[in-house]
Amino acid sequence: MNASPKDPDFAGRRNAARDRLDGLFGAKGGDRADRSAWFHAVYETAGGDPAAVPWADLAAKPELLAWLADNPGGGADAPLRALDVGCGLGDNAEALAAAGYATTAFDLASAAIDWARQRFPQSTVDYCAADLFDPPAAWIGAFDLVHECYTLQALDGALRAAAFPATARLLAPGGRLLILTRSRAEGTEADGPPWPLMPSELTRFEELGLEKVEKTPYELRKGERVIPHIRAVFRRPD
Incomplete structure (x- = not known):
């Protein structure tokens, strides 16, 4: 798995991750508990791939x-x-x-x-x-x-x-x-x-x-x- 943001495959994995993460609870805002759960989920579901962490x-x-x-x-x-x-x-x-x-x-x-x-x-x-x-x-x-x-x-x-x-x-x-x-x-x-x-x-x-x-x-x-x-x-x- 290529971990360089300059790699085209990295960009494709990032776009796929964004689509997936946008569907998780708390992705579009909410209270402290909602956003906290979403931030935890970003890292916990990334599978060690930095492309899955949008920032x-x-x-x-x-x-x-x-x-x-x-x-x-x-x-x-x-x-x-x-x-x-x-x-x-x-x-x-x-x-x-x-x-x-x-x-x-x-x-x-x-x-x-x-x-x-x-x-x-x-x-x-x-x-x-x-x-x-x-x-x-x-x-x-x-x-x-x-x-x-x-x-x-x-x-x-x-x-x-x-x-x-x-x-x-x-x-x-x-x-x-x-x-x-x-x-x-x-x-x-x-x-x-x-x-x-x-x-x-x-x-x-x-x-x-x-x-x-x-x-x-x-x-x-x-x-x-x-x-x-x-x-x-x-x-x-x-």
Whole structure:
């Protein structure tokens, strides 16, 4: 089985997986239990094939790598603490660690964590299963960098609204929150998942007391599609 996203067979398996996953309970939204069950099912039914995990690129996001090149983590002598939210198969977490951050990475699905550990057996990343809405108490206010890629856009309604404060509370004083997300035009509807964020939604972090450092639009191409994105950075005051 070819595990390269560039392989045509990989693309075919991914499309088949999307069709299958769209038919599972909780695929189109729902409450916390519904979405939790669906995320668990994605990994548990993948059969070890990364093509069956729709968001698994098997590489760190280029926008994350570009940001890390200008914002390293301090290295072995004085590492900053980073948290990767919804780490999936671990590629973004490994990029954070490679950039000098003492990195913790978590996912709701324990099967995802087991998979990430198998992929990176010599990793310095502390991989663990955890819930954004019920994290370990020691994580609250503990991290110099919180990286959130595509998690907010995978939630809708009340669950999405709750995810903003749940994410922000993980930042230490002076800590930065790095968001990578699909975006959509202000006031437009989204037939998700995913449900891309409107630019105004990101102001929620400012309402929670964070300072906006950056909000940069960019685009990614998937075949003939051009998908708008935003990279945003917020900082908790010292």
